[in-house]
Amino acid sequence: xxxxxxxxxxxxxxxxxxxxxxxxxxxxxxxxxxxxxxxxxxxxxxxxxxxxxxxxxxxxxxxxxxxxxxxxxxxxxxxxxxxxxxxxxxxxxxxxxxxxxxxxxxxxxxxxxxxxxxxxxxxxxxxxxxxxxxxxxxxxxxxxxxxxxxxxxxxxxxxxxxxxxxxxxxxxxxxxxxxxxxxxxxxxxxxxxxxxxxxxxxxxxxxxxxxxxxxxxxxxxxxxxxxxxxxxxxxxxxxxxxxxxxxxxxxxxxxxxxxxxxxxxxxxxxxxxxxxxxxxxxxxxxxxxxxxxxxxxxxxxxxxxxxxxxxxxxxxxxxxxxxxxxxxxxxxxxxxxxxxxxxxxxxxxxxxxxx
Amino acid sequence: xxxxxxxxxxxxxxxxxxxxxxxxxxxxxxxxxxxxxxxxxxxxxxxxxxxxxxxxxxxxxxxxxxxxxxxxxxxxxxxxxxxxxxxxxxxxxxxxxxxxxxxxxxxxxxxxxxxxxxxxxxxxxxxxxxxxxxxxxxxxxxxxxxxxxxxxxxxxxxxxxxxxxxxxxxxxxxxxxxxxxxxxxxxxxxxxxxxxxxxxxxxxxxxxxxxxxxxxxxxxxxxxxxxxxxxxxxxxxxxxx
Numbered sequence: 001x002x003x004x005x006x007x008x009x010x011x012x013x014x015x016x017x018x019x020x021x022x023x024x025x026x027x028x029x030x031x032x033x034x035x036x037x038x039x040x041x042x043x044x045x046x047x048x049x050x051x052x053x054x055x056x057x058x059x060x061x062x063x064x065x066x067x068x069x070x071x072x073x074x075x076x077x078x079x080x081x082x083x084x085x086x087x088x089x090x091x092x093x094x095x096x097x098x099x100x101x102x103x104x105x106x107x108x109x110x111x112x113x114x115x116x117x118x119x120x121x122x123x124x125x126x127x128x129x130x131x132x133x134x135x136x137x138x139x140x141x142x143x144x145x146x147x148x149x150x151x152x153x154x155x156x157x158x159x160x161x162x163x164x165x166x167x168x169x170x171x172x173x174x175x176x177x178x179x180x181x182x183x184x185x186x187x188x189x190x191x192x193x194x195x196x197x198x199x200x201x202x203x204x205x206x207x208x209x210x211x212x213x214x215x216x217x218x219x220x221x222x223x224x225x226x227x228x229x230x231x232x233x234x235x236x237x238x239x240x241x242x243x244x245x246x247x248x249x250x251x252x253x254x255x256x257x258x259x260x261x262x263x264x265x266x267x268x269x270x271x272x273x274x275x276x277x278x279x280x281x282x283x284x285x286x287x288x289x290x291x292x293x294x295x296x297x298x299x300x301x302x303x304x305x306x307x308x309x310x311x312x313x314x315x316x317x318x319x320x321x322x323x324x325x326x327x328x329x330x331x332x333x334x335x336x337x338x339x340x341x342x343x344x345x346x347x348x349x350x351x352x353x354x355x
Numbered sequence: 356x357x358x359x360x361x362x363x364x365x366x367x368x369x370x371x372x373x374x375x376x377x378x379x380x381x382x383x384x385x386x387x388x389x390x391x392x393x394x395x396x397x398x399x400x401x402x403x404x405x406x407x408x409x410x411x412x413x414x415x416x417x418x419x420x421x422x423x424x425x426x427x428x429x430x431x432x433x434x435x436x437x438x439x440x441x442x443x444x445x446x447x448x449x450x451x452x453x454x455x456x457x458x459x460x461x462x463x464x465x466x467x468x469x470x471x472x473x474x475x476x477x478x479x480x481x482x483x484x485x486x487x488x489x490x491x492x493x494x495x496x497x498x499x500x501x502x503x504x505x506x507x508x509x510x511x512x513x514x515x516x517x518x519x520x521x522x523x524x525x526x527x528x529x530x531x532x533x534x535x536x537x538x539x540x541x542x543x544x545x546x547x548x549x550x551x552x553x554x555x556x557x558x559x560x561x562x563x564x565x566x567x568x569x570x571x572x573x574x575x576x577x578x579x580x581x582x583x584x585x586x587x588x589x590x591x592x593x594x595x596x
Contacts (some may be wrong), residue, residue: 025475209460209467216446216457219491223444226406227510228432228462284448345450347488348471 025348029207037341041196048192052185064188064256066297067195068249072270073277073289074198075245081284082206082214083238084221086139088271089146092130092153093123093243095266097250099157102260105174112174113186116251123247127240135236154266168261171254190252198245203286206344214238215344218284246270276314280321282328286342291330358417359384359545360436360514365404365414367397367569374400375411376569382514387546389560389577391553393589397569398549399441402516405547406438407431418514432462437512439503441519441549447492451483454491454502455509462510474509481505481535497528501535508539515539517548521555533558553581565589 048067051060072094079085100119105112130149137145158166175183205211216224217231225231254260273296281292295317303310325332333339358381367375374397382388390398403409405416407428416424423431432438437458446454452474459470478484481501486494491502500520507515517536521529533555540546540559550556556563556577563580565573573585580586 025471027471212449212453212457213461215449215453219446219448220444222408223440223446223506224457225428226408226432226438226440226444227458227506228429228464229457230427230429230461232427346453346456346471347450348452348475 024351026351028347028349029343029345031340031343033339033341034343040341041200045192045196048196049189051188052181057184060184060188061256062297064191065253066293067188067191068252069273069277069296070289070293071191071194071198071245072249072274073281073292074195074202074286075242075249076274077278077283077286077289078202078205078214078238079242081278081288082218083235084217085235085239086143087134087146087239087242088143089134089148089150090242090246090274091266091268091270092146092150093127093246094250094253094270095150095153095157095262096123096126097247098254098260098265099163100247101171101251101254102163102169105171106169112171112178112255113190116190116248116255119251120244120248123250124240124244127243130243131236131239135232135239150266150271154262157266158262166262168259168264170259172258175255175258187252187256194245194249194252199286199290203342203344206286206342210234211344276318278328280318280329282331282334285328285330285334286344287334287339288328288330291328295329357384357419358382359386359419360405360547361415361417361420362401362405363415363417365401365411365416367400367404367409367411374569375404377414378566378569378571379414380564380571380574382545382547384513385540385543385545386562387540387548387560389556389563390547390549390566391551391556391563391586392566396566398566399518400569401566402438402518402547402549405431406436406516429461432510432512433464435511435513436516437462437507437510437514438516439500439507439518439520441522443496443499443503445491445494445499445502447490449491450488451478451491451494451498451502451505452487454506458506458509459511462512470509477505477508480538481508482531496523500524500532504532504535504539508544512544514545514547517546517550519549519551521550521552529555557581 048063051063076090079087097119100122101112101115104110104115104118110118134142134145134149157163163169206214213224213229213234216229217234221231250265254265257264277289277292277296280295281290282288296314299313300310303313321329327335361381363379365375365378366373378401390401392398400409404411407426411424415422418434418436423434426434446457452471455474455477456467456470459465459474460467465473475484475487478487481504483498483501483505486498494502504517504520521532524532529552536546536548537559548556548560560577562575563577564571565580565586567589573580573583
């Protein structure tokens with residue numbers, strides 16, 4: 001049976017069969033802004049990687065934090081912005097990553113930096129059984145359920161004496177053999193890999209076939225399922241991938257913090273920071289978390305001397321953005337100025353038109 | 356002719372409300388079947404049972420003698436069932452072309468390059484070609500309805516479920532849409548079409564079923580069904596004695 005509609009097209013008088021035409025369209029995926037975006041991202045990455053040679057120690061340390069927080073935000077952007085999974089329990093995987101660092105470096109004697117990818121893998125592996133529990137829940141119940149799961153992990157570790165329970169332990173001994181310059185540089189490089197890598201990774205994923213399905217899920221789960229997208233399987237992949245990112249960041253963050261304790265590792269602050277960056281910047285956009293990170297750390301730097309005022313300003317800003325521009329700062333600007341630094345769309349351009 | 360789709364004794368209950376009660380019917384390959392009935396009669400639930408958005412409490416649904424009632428909606432789509440929603444569900448943040456491409460790559464399982472060629476042909480047939488690079492969220496109601504149709508076609512269905520696709524459109528727009536749907540039917544795709552705009556339906560369908568209170572109360576030749584006392588009662592409110 002033929003399903004080819006072109007065969008059934010209007011019953012025109014029998015015309016001689018047309019010669020097979022070359023494809024009349026080409027797919028255009030870049031824009032002017034995107035070329036600027038790609039160049040800027042490339043240059044910024046090089047500059048960041050070279051920081052140990054041109055920046056002071058305090059800046060390197062701050063940049064490391066900005067980058068790993070950006071990585072966290074991108075994982076939540078993927079989860080909530082594209083997968084429709086509003087998890088409020090991603091601190092579970094940050095904490096598990098931190099404790100994976102403890103196990104791999106202190107207990108098993110592996111290199112601390114090798115522990116970073118292993119911590120990501122550990123978190124991803126634990127996300128698999130966790131997903132089977134929380135994926136039974138929908139919407140707000142899912143958010144609460146993920147939070148509860150995070151608390152369960154925190155309590156489990158608090159009661160594990162092998163991991164020093166609630167007191168926590170220091171990872172300094174795992175770092176002693178590494179010269180200071182190398183330690184600080186490696187922390188930065190890993191932060192660049194995670195921060196830039198998560199942004200670039202999200203961009204490449206969204207441009208792929210898989211990304212087509214993710215964007216469809218973002219816009220309508222029911223319709224995505226109805227056109228053949230295996231929505232539950234994709235959500236599962238997204239959840240596990242996000243756990244990997246959080247676990248790797250957890251290990252890196254606590255290499256810089258030097259002391260791992262349950263309350264800090266499984267702190268809700270990780271979660272609120274991720275949500276702040278994504279919501280302020282623009283959920284479901286690649287640029288959003290970048291803007292969110294700039295605002296978050298910019299304000300922290302500006303208001304560093306005013307103590308608690310910083311939190312009040314952040315809260316007020318978050319409320320204002322949510323009320324006045326629910327699409328986030330970047331979303332708002334992108335709509336006004338038609339910006340698209342990381343285009344993931346496919347536009348068809350007729351071939352007979354100029355390049 | 357062997358049945359393409361067979362629904363056998365399908366039942367669906369929400370709490371104490373039986374929305375589908377022992378419904379059985381079949382559709383032959385290439386056949387166009389119309390479904391009418393008052394609001395709340397259970398027409399959309401019937402579609403949801405076939406497309407997999409809702410699982411039946413009892414009964415079987417077969418596509419070419421293969422049971423599909425336990426499959427996920429995405430698997431039923433890949434098996435050859437395409438659907439449109441009564442309230443359009445466009446992928447608003449994607450271009451019109453990309454909306455179709457999702458169906459072509461995941462539903463029909465073709466490669467992207469090949470899919471684009473097919474999608475362009477479908478866009479041409481459904482009158483959306485000029486808007487292929489527009490964001491689906493910016494479309495008018497007519498174009499959203501066309502997009503529902505086009506996106507379902509991109510999955511290369513053998514059976515197309517149309518849920519009030521003409522609802523809310525002007526007469527001229529309905530006329531255009533009817534022509535498109537007739538073309539689809541002529542290309543060999545079987546159609547089940549729920550519609551309140553009966554004259555649109557009558558122009559296309561081979562057979563009509565009437566649903567009320569979750570049951571099929573009449574089935575047969577469209578004009579005979581429309582002329583029957585049961586249908587006159589429902590539509591003209593003449594059961595007051």
